[in-house]
Amino acid sequence: MMTITQFFSVLLARRRLLLLVALTVLALVLAMTLLLPKRYMSEAVIAVDGGSDPVQFSSLGPVVQQNYLGTQAAIVASHATALRVVRDLRLADYPQAQERFARSGEGGDIASWLAAGLLRDLDVVPGKESNTITVRYGAVDPAFAAAIANGFVDAYRHVVIENRSGQALQSESFFKDQMVDLQRDLEQRQARLSDYQRQHGILAGSRDRIDTESQRLMELTGQVTQAEADYIAASSRVTDAQNNDNPLLAQLTLALADLRKQRSLVAERSGTRHPQYQQLNAQIAATERERAAQQGRIEAQRRQSVEAMAARLKAQQDELAQQKQRVLALKDRLAELDILQRGVDNAQRSYELVMQKWSEAAIQSNASLTNITVLQRAQPSARPVSPRPLFNLLFGTLLALGCGALASFLVELRARRVRCADDLTHSLGLPVLITLQGERSPARAPRLLLNWRGGQS
Incomplete structure (x- = not known):
């Protein structure tokens, strides 16, 4: 481990070597700074809205928005967009580009080769806290750098329009085929509905008719109920022998009772052989015959009345049954009509919905509007971004001192001496x-x- 004293003692002892190496490295850095061509950077800024619904896009999370911007930035820096730039700016027609492509010795298409070269000097940066994308391009010519940056922006817009138009054309073709099928189905359903109405004679007022027929059914039901009650009452009077509500029959019954009472008195007073008794017997027999005949006539009338009631009840019941069948049949026909009508309505709604989608797709296939807004077009830069003399000088100085120190230590390690x-x-x-x-x-x-x-x- 070398101390600070040892470090500076070595540098002081090898100061000539350090100075020579440092000056050499610094001279190389300055020479490279002077010899390297100047590069200019131009940038354009675009804003990208989130699809067709910016409000809904803004409600999404930042991760989704950033992913969307990253996808759009990838489209800007894609090979397809670069090919569009080459085609729009006609870069393949320049003789310099053709000569460079010929010297490169690479096969393939010159447009693909130029597109790959453009992508190497392109820098696309999506905004972190905004929906903007910055497109930067560096070149030795500031005007060329600005033209390429603007070319990528314009090509990106055209690529997005072409993608949307292609998708819209596919959607238009799909919806057109669906619309033809739905129109055919709608016409068939309408034809079945018309045939059914014509076959069963169902007009526009048939729903009012069902109300009338139902009211008639209720009236017939009430009449049949009353007729059944009358028939039961009349039948009970026919079978009830004690039911003597006829005045003449009641009068004969009273007269017969009075004659029998007189006969009893005469039999007690004069005996059964008395002429008056015989006369009363004859009167009683005649009254009984008359009463029996009257009662027979009354019973016959009652039977005739019951038979008439039974016939009328049977007719009303038959009419009620027919009315029920008529109402049920009308309801069945209206129910079938409702099913057919709903089928027509559903087919109509489906056809109108597909027609609307087809119209939207047809409009989008011919639309030139996008969700892209150019906030700043690239301009030729007056100051180059490289080389940077001041930065290179400072960096070269540090590099020169480091190389000199490294060379001094390497030489010192080969011949180590005691210097402190x-x-x-x-x-x-x-x-x-x-x-x-x-x-x-x-x-x-x-x-x-x-x-x-x-x-x-």
Whole structure:
């Protein structure tokens, strides 16, 4: 381990070598500074919005935004964009470019070779806290550097437009095919709907008709219910023999009871052989025959009335059944009509949606607008970025001193000498007892210490 004293003693002893090496290195640095061609840097700045919805893009996380900007920066620095620059600026038509390509001896296309060369001097930096991208290009000609930087910006815009137009053309073709199929399906559904309406005679007011038929069904249901009640009541009167609500029959019944009562009185008073008794018997028999005949007529009338009620009830029930069938059939037809109508409506909505998408794709395929805004176009720079004389001078000075010091130490290691007291301590491992000061130079004094042995223990 070398101490500070040893370090400076070596540099002082080898000062001539250090100065020679340092001047040589510094001269080489200055010569390179003067001989190297000047390079100029031009930069352009563009802003990239997040797709078609900047508001939604701004709500995304910073990682997603940075990834998007990184992707766009990669597109700027892509080979396709560089080829577009070569084609737009017609760089392959310049004789100098053709001569350099011929001297390079590389095969392939000159445009690809020029594009690869442009990418080597291109620097694309996405913004860290903004949605901007900086495009820098360095060249020996400031005007050429500005032209290439602006060329990459314009080529990037054209590449984005072409990509979007290509995608829009594919979408337009896809939606066009879908629209043709959906239009055919819509026409078929409309034809089936029309045929069904024509076949079943369903007009525009058929839904009002179902309400009328349903109301008629309710009325018939009430009439049948009342007719059934009347039929049951009439049938019970026919089978009920005690139900004598006819006035004439009631009068004959009362007369018959009165005659029987008189006959009983005559039989008690005069006996059963009395002529009056016989007369009353004849009257009672005649009254009974008349009452039986009247009751038969009443029962016949009642049976006729019940039979008429039964026939009317049967007719009403048949009409009710027919009305039910009519209402159910109408409901079934309307339900089938609703299904067909919904199919037509769905097909119509699908067709309109695809038509809208097709229109948007057709507009986008012909659109020249992008989400790219040029904030700053590149201008020819008046100051070169390299070489930098002041920086090279400072760097060359430090490099020269370092090389001189390194050379001094390498020479010193080949012929190691004692140049200070620390050298004795480190080399011999013995303490220094006396240091003689005199007129001798510092480089020769340690030699006397090595030849003197009086102070050794």
